[in-house]
Amino acid sequence: MPTGVAIRDVRSQLFDAAERVLLRDGAAALTSRAVTTEAGCAKGVLHRHFADFDAFLAELVLDRVGRVAERADALRAVAGSGSVVGHLTRALTDLFTPVAVAMVGLITFRDGLRARLRAAGQRGIPVLTQATAMIVEYLGAERESGRIAADADVDTLALSLIGTGHLLFAGDDGTPRAQAVRRIVASVVSGALTEPE
Structure with a gap:
């Protein structure tokens, strides 16, 4: 996704993407890069909304x-x-x-x-x-x-x-x-x- 394009409901989009990666590829493949790629957004989007990847996963759970x-x-x-x-x-x-x-x-x-x-x-x-x-x-x-x-x-x-x-x-x-x-x-x-x- 190009920089500067607003994403609606970022949390939901990232959570859904994380679930898809988890189901398809397993826990070992679940990385911030895999999630943002699946969500179709820049990696920085996740880190703007969450302190780090474990904070993101905790919020997901x-x-x-x-x-x-x-x-x-x-x-x-x-x-x-x-x-x-x-x-x-x-x-x-x-x-x-x-x-x-x-x-x-x-x-x-x-x-x-x-x-x-x-x-x-x-x-x-x-x-x-x-x-x-x-x-x-x-x-x-x-x-x-x-x-x-x-x-x-x-x-x-x-x-x-x-x-x-x-x-x-x-x-x-x-x-x-x-x-x-x-x-x-x-x-x-x-x-x-x-x-x-």
Whole structure:
């Protein structure tokens, strides 16, 4: 892009470009040059908006973590209705997009990024940490509605679902069949359901 041409919504354009590079070429190929080339802008554009590349990546992760919060609100809203297994299956399928799975890999790959995220108050592995909290909240709401047993350990159930879900979606081509996701969800929560589904 020629110098002096205004770019609309620079952050969004750069974030989208970073996701494309990450998905296509992997975490090792994600550089400021790769991102700005993908976005079709000069390298200086990224550095005018972010202190350095790890600051850019931290903002990208935090932006995407915010999307998990939106999903959490929607999941909590359906507690007490429909199928618990169905809701959890959809939540995991919606959560573990190829970008989210790649983002987890990126976080574990870059020490500087993890340091920035910790400095921003993030604990554990962002995306997975927020996803676990989302499932804990949902299962807690279902426990309050009486559809999950009062003595169910929702923290352990959530960790089991997120850990297993991540492994399932990170394997092979990253697109497990809906039946496989549903089977795992049913297996994990079946002992906690007050009525079989």
